[in-house]
Amino acid sequence: MLFGAPGSGKGTAGKIVAEQLHLPHISTGDLLRAHVAAGDEVGEKIRHLMGAGRFVADELVNRIFLDRTAEADCVNGFILDGYPRTIAQAQVLVSELAARRVTPVVIHLQVDxxxxxxxxxxxxxxxxxxxxxxxxxRPPKVDGKCDLDGTDLVVREDDQEEVVSARLASYDRVTRPLVDYFRTAVSRLHSVDGNNAGPLELAERIRELVGKA
Ligand SMILES: [Zn+2]
Structure with a gap:
């Protein structure tokens, strides 16, 4: 389980590790989007909630993740990115993993x-x-223009300062308390300093920690 603030680089590092270890990389965003795209029953529920600007409830998120991690490709392990996000989700996941006799490795990526x-x-x-x-x-060759097609570069809404601040505040309130929870609930909790490491270095650190079973 990888967790860290939005922008900590856990998504990119997680994908690299998953590829290197031949494990599925399961992220909340991708998993929810896949259900919506498939148009299944769960996907319809998610589409409805997100369309109304509401959060997907813990119970539904838990069900989606527990189903996904019970699939055949997860038998040798899996990398969770962005889940669990709340203490209520973590409690369900930890007890389910214990029932499956799976020992989780929790990696907390710390970036100021x-x-x-x-x-x-x-x-x-x-x-x-x-x-x-x-x-x-990673600047473009020509200021403000895409290297590949010369189109103007823009600041995405998700990257705007007030949006970033709001996401960090929400992480601080809802997800960061998970560190304390994991300290007592799992035997293997590691902190990784991501302040000065690129995605490849982070991936290597994570791989070492996951390997120490
Ligand atoms: Zn472009």
Missing amino acids: YNKITARMAGRRTCAKCGAVYNVES
Whole structure:
């Protein structure tokens, strides 16, 4: 289980680790979107809730994840990214994993909020092809233009400072308390400092920790 603030880099690192270890990478966003795209019963519920600007309830999220992790490709393990997000979700997951005799490894990716805010503020996205740049760490060849198609780069709504601040505040309130919960509920909780590490380095750290069974 990978958890960390939005913008901590856990999504990118998680995907790399999953690929290297040949394990499914299961993220909340992808899983919810897949149900919506499939148009199944659960997907219809999610579409309805999100359309109304409401959160998907813990109970439904739990059901989706417990079903997904019971599929055949998860028999050797899986990487959870963005779930559990609340203590209520974590309690259900931890007890279910215990019942399945699965020992979770929880990795808390720590990045300072001012660093996250600065990273997000520098992000620029191509309005046409979706390529992502960063004015500090990955600038385009021509200022403000996409390398691939020359289209103007824009700041996505998700990357705008007030949106980033709101997401960090929500993480702080709802998800960060999970660290204390995991400290008593699981035997393997690790913190990884993500302040100065790129995605590949983070992936390597995570892989080492997951390997120490
Ligand atoms: Zn482009």
